[in-house]
Amino acid sequence: MKALIFNPFSGAAGDMILGCTLDLGADRQYVRELIEASVDVSVDIREVKKKGIKALDVRIGVPEKEKVRKYPELIDIIKSAKLPSRVEVSALDIFAKMADAEAAVHGYSDLADLHFHEVGQSDALADVIGSSAAIHALGCDAVYCTPINVGSGTVESAHGTLPVPAPATLEILRNGKLFFRGGNVKKELLTPTGAAVLSHFAKPLETFPQGRVIAIGYGAGDADLPGPNVLQGILSEPDSCLIQDTIEVLETNADDVSGEVLGNLFEELLAMGARDVAVIPATMKKGRPAHVIKVICKPEDSSKLARKIITETGSLGIRVMPSRHRLIAARQIELIRIDVAGEEFEVAVKVARDSEGVLLNISAEFEDCKQVARKSGTPVKEVMRRAEEVAWKLFS
Template sequence: MKKLYIECKSGISGDMTVAALLDLGADKEILQNVLNTIPLKNFKTEIRRVQKNGIDVCDFNVILEEDNHDHDMNYLYGHEHEEHHHQSENHPHHHHHHSDEKHHHEHRGLTEIKEIIANTKMTENAKKLALSIFTILAEAESKAHNKPINEVHFHEVGAVDSIVDIISIAVCFDNLNINDVIVPELYEGTGTVRCQHGILPVPVPAVCNIVSAYNLPLKFLPDKGEFITPTGAAFIASVKTSLKLPEKFTIQKIGMGAGKRNYERPNLLRIFLIETEDKNTTEELYKLETNIDDCTGESLGFVMEELLINNALDVHYIPCFMKKNRPAWLLTILCEEKDVQNLEQIVFKNTTTIGIRKTKIARTKLTRKKISVQTEFGSVEAKQVVLPDGTVRNYPEYESVSSICRNKNVSFWDVYNKAINM
């Protein structure tokens, strides 16, 4: 099974992440085609090779033709900390992007960001990831400034270059098509930084709020300054599925993205494509449970829908009896650690419960992949699973089977059985 291991020993920022994903093999042409559709104007992107302590790495930049600059380190340090890359390089590739949409000088809020995502031509998965990153940033800024999320107009997300960074991250990550992401820890500097709001302690409030809300392990470096930007932290919060590397694996490829400043250590982000040899994988999940005896069936159905929409891996109700012989429902949710807080909030908001039990569990998961099975009725989407003895088994997807049944006027079992036996 293929996984990504993200090593953040020099921190993580938006442009470092894009560069590392491109270096790992994300399709540059697909990225550029998407960037051409962003309804913003007067920016260009640059992809090139640079040297970091003698190591050849990829560098990604968003260059603005007007002053709307909040790009990663500039968001924190101001223009005096910019590097204009007078380093060793191999013929950078510039791509200009001009939209007919009127350029906005004001900083944008989450509502405007959602419109930009909706009007950018990228896959639904890429849109979902981009929106997740933006939402996590908005929540962090909302908490930092004590304002409702839709009233926050914040520099890091509102600036053109940060928007381009995050959309680029989403497109490149989606293009690699790997969903298991391991991030053991994030490394951060110390001291203070000067930004739009004045002098702030490191980590800055937005980063503190993200690592706290999503249980991201933090280690401090002896170096002064900001190593983790809000964009970098929000990306990790969106995609991390595990904190632990498998005991045994092989490295298939390494992508390295350049940071913008120079230190004694190489300032780069490394993303490893690794593969485990095990036929099945044990992963750590959380089980959330609560007993509910005074909610309507309609409200419980709504809660289940909301939980599944918001990344719950499994949701079910079991009839039970509570104190005073009251018939009730036991709500059980399986989820990844990064989704615990959000799912708990959904339950508290939409049910009458006043407490949720939380348990860390292990789940053994068989290797699986999505396939298309060709049958006499048409192509059926299915999940292909490898059993411990090496046997392969296909599980047709309900939506695909039912669609063919209605279009071809055939029975469900005719289509289902054909897909299983192909």
């Protein structure tokens, strides 16, 4: 497994992402020719130093004056460029993210009326198409992004002076669920284009995962800053061959809730999308018996699950553990047929593999095995053993 990790300690823009991925090893000639065949621009790639760090600086040469494009015009340009399928899909989705953000901020109900100012120019088209092509060319199994430095202060735009991060950029970050932080530099460090490209490709990470570094690349930004204005990218080979996943842990104490209510809550939370639920006996102050309710969930499900816990238990607050990544196996449900007491039954089994396809574990689905046990009069433990034995022979 190979992972691409963006580390935007000095922000990110479209040209920085493009330079970073080219520096990591994407074919420069292929990407340059693809951009110049798709958009009326020229591409200049050169090495520069930013506060002592060698980086690739990608300059997009555009006509001196361009008209402001509407969103449908950008879509037509991308679709008529005859891009490779994966690159076209990515470019269209990236501009859709920017369009949705602009529409939400400015109150447009019809995207056909949406004018793109800074992000509708040819250089933005080139950055999006080039970055999409370069990232796909790297052939990574996963893409991640650490918290983004967005800068601080204000920025001048076609709509006047705006706060940093700009409203459209902030909307893209919200929709993409990327982590970000402010910085000491009074400047916009994250552009809408940079936010949209990262939002399309990357999953959020708080810290670097363990792994072996394969390559490091740097894409140069235009401005001169107190620190190196570069986007760092890392190609990494995780040491476990397991898959990165981002979760949150919800937790609260309940000291006045019946077992029936807790049992119902357990089922309700799983039905609402919780990845796992645990109800743990505990002793609180003054020796009162209680339970600790612990829920593992995706970050986007935290709010609704926390609300459910509060309404069902009367709790006044839910602890949310800082979002973290976990390592998981890829899981797939397979159906197999087994012979029990002279009769054939269909049973589901869960097959776990690592990112390279190596079989890690097989477990029979308990509910299926319970039904077989009831119909055949065979102990459920024996049904599970037979199902897993057959599955190991089939999928090893």
